[in-house]
Amino acid sequence: MNVSLNPELEQFIHNQVESGKYTSTDAVIIAGIKLLEELERIYQGRFEESKREIRLGIEELDRGERLDGREVIEQLRRENQAKRQASA
Numbered sequence: 001m002n003v004s005l006n007p008e009l010e011q012f013i014h015n016q017v018e019s020g021k022y023t024s025t026d027a028v029i030i031a032g033i034k035l036l037e038e039l040e041r042i043y044q045g046r047f048e049e050s051k052r053e054i055r056l057g058i059e060e061l062d063r064g065e066r067l068d069g070r071e072v073i074e075q076l077r078r079e080n081q082a083k084r085q086a087s088a
Contacts, residue, residue: 003029013025013028013029
């Protein structure tokens with residue numbers, strides 16, 4: 001595989017090798033790819049969890065299990081006020 005990098009990335013890789021953190025340019029690039037793989041796994045896991053939460057929410061709505069937004073806001077305000085008073 002042939003990869004072209006801009007001068008800034010080339011300099012970054014060179015600096016990493018020169019600092020002794022990595023033994024070669026290949027090692028720097030491999031570390032970057034492994035980090036990208038890990039970020040993708042994390043993103044995919046969060047995405048799947050979000051889809052599950054949305055499905056659960058839709059199922060709850062279909063069963064008529066819903067909350068009025070104004071009531072939720074008021075409840076949160078009351079809880080917040082109670083916490084502030086308790087810590088005062």
